[in-house]
Amino acid sequence: MxxxxxxxxxxxxxxxxxxxxxxxxxxxxxxxxxxxxxxxxxxxxxxxxxxxxxxxxxxxxxxxxxxxxxxxxxxxxxxxxxxxxxxxxxxxxxxxxxxxxxxxxxxxxxxxxxxxxxxxxxxxxxxxxxxxxxxxxxxxxxxxxxxxxxxxTIQPAFARRGLSTIFGGAAALFNWQSPLNGSDGQQAVMGFNARDYRPGDSTSGKLDLSYMGRITQEEAELACRRLPDAQELADRAANAAGSPDLYPSRAVYGTDVHTRFAQYVRDLHDINFQAERSYLKERFEGVNSGEVPYGYPRSTRVDAYEYRQGGTLCVYDLKTGRTDLSDRRAEILANAIRMGFTSIQRIIVIQVRPRG
Known part of the structure; x- marks a missing residue:
């Protein structure tokens, strides 16, 4: 103290x-x-x-x-x-x-x-x-x-409208705090605790937003061991892609950086550190909730994730431009990847931006 x-x-x-x-x-x-x-x-x-x-x-x-x-x-x-x-x-x-x-x-x-x-x-x-x-x-x-x-011991007491406000507030904080990640020895993280799926749950109801704030770099790397690798590979991908001015648009530049980043992750051949995997946004009867083909209807793509023994899943959201993480995107990311695993207790979302 x-x-x-x-x-x-x-x-x-x-x-x-x-x-x-x-x-x-x-x-x-x-x-x-x-x-x-x-x-x-x-x-x-x-x-x-x-x-x-x-x-x-x-x-x-x-x-x-x-x-x-x-x-x-x-x-x-x-x-x-x-x-x-x-x-x-x-x-x-x-x-x-x-x-x-x-x-x-x-x-x-x-x-x-x-x-x-x-x-x-x-x-x-x-x-x-x-x-x-x-x-x-x-x-x-x-x-x-x-x-x-x-x-x-805490029994949440708030209306459905309140859930949207909490998610929106967390996303706003995440977008304000994330640009400084690593430069001051801290990381902005959005944390979720998973609950068992219950029939009738909405997409939002399967997951509880539990934390939004800045933790030390050491704390972030202890929970998400691949964070330094994700940052290094993002830097490497951006350096290999060259200046954004060489591309017809920022979107094309971003696609190139994401493609290189994904390949670098795959080159590590780590089954617990994967890139560009697609997951369903919601459960559908007769459809496997695990990985689905890229572009599959009503699915979302995760830039990279790290699975940790003990039930922690770290989601690395790669950003190359000024587009913020919306509250809906954050919710979908966490829920979709949660449904692709059977033993997840908590999910940590961290934004990764190329440095320099």
Whole structure:
């Protein structure tokens, strides 16, 4: 606990050096009202600030997210940061200076219709709420060396509409946090815990979203041992493909990188590390839920996966452009690959982008 508090203090000092006490706030009545603002994006801003990363620093690449502002709360115990995608979705992050706040960090995603999802983390435990931090507790999970493990004593209480909000909030966080993967010693991960299939389950009902946040590189590699290989092969594929400017479109370039990446994975001849496998999105009577031919109707392709003894399945989602992972795509990926195996307890989705 002492080491964790020291890390919180270091983070507090980092933010304190960036804080401007004269920084204006977004006027009330606007999206993000009362929050600190850079003053360049107007009330609620739609991209006037610099692209912002999860550690509070500006990014050189276009992440699609812009800063609404940042600053300390009134008693100085929590540093607050707000970003927007310019389309009405905001992420409000709170970073505690010490454990006295009751949490280490908390991200609240607010959608244009006012729906909210909060992801609150303390040490290795994460609690997910529908309706914001004071809303309904949806899940509580501890991150273990094998991945997320759900607290079986928690009985989720939220409507079907809430499930969509939680998935959407997780996808928004994943897309904001993932571009920084590896560069700051952390990885953004989306974790799911599998439940046994029950007749009548919808696609969403077969799997529980259990974790969305950033873990250390060491923790990620302990749970997903092939992560360094997936990153190295993605870099190698991009280098072999050459500049995107050599291709008629970004889509053609992306296809070439994906093809090379898949071949490099196959060249390893590891039955537990596979690439470009297709799986059914949903169960159909008389159809094998395992691998189906590429392009099979109502199937989806997984860029790469790693199966770990003990029931952990790591999904590596290769990205070569700016396209985000939608909440529906994340749900389909996890569910489809889950149905292709019989002994999966948890699924971890990690985004892999070529470096350089």
């Amino acid at each position: 002492r080491l964790r508090d020291e890390l919180c203090l270091i983070r507090r000092d980092h933010f304190h050096r960036k804080f401007n006490p004269n920084q204006p706030r977004v006027p009330s009545g606007n999206a993000g009202g009362g929050q600190w603002t850079s003053g360049t994006g107007g009330g609620g801003g739609s991209g006037g600030g610099d692209p912002i990363s999860p550690d509070g620093t500006s990014l050189n690449t276009d992440t699609g997210w812009s800063s609404l502002g940042e600053g300390w709360n009134e008693d100085g115990s929590v540093f607050e940061q707000a970003v927007t995608d310019g389309a009405g979705t905001t992420i409000q992050s709170e970073y505690a200076a010490s454990r006295a706040a009751g949490f280490d960090e908390r991200q609240t995603v607010t959608f244009p219709d006012g729906e909210k999802a909060s992801f609150e983390t303390t040490d290795k435990v994460q609690s997910i709420y529908h309706g914001g931090p004071d809303g309904d507790l949806v899940a509580r999970t501890i991150w273990t060396p094998s991945g997320p493990e759900s607290d079986a």
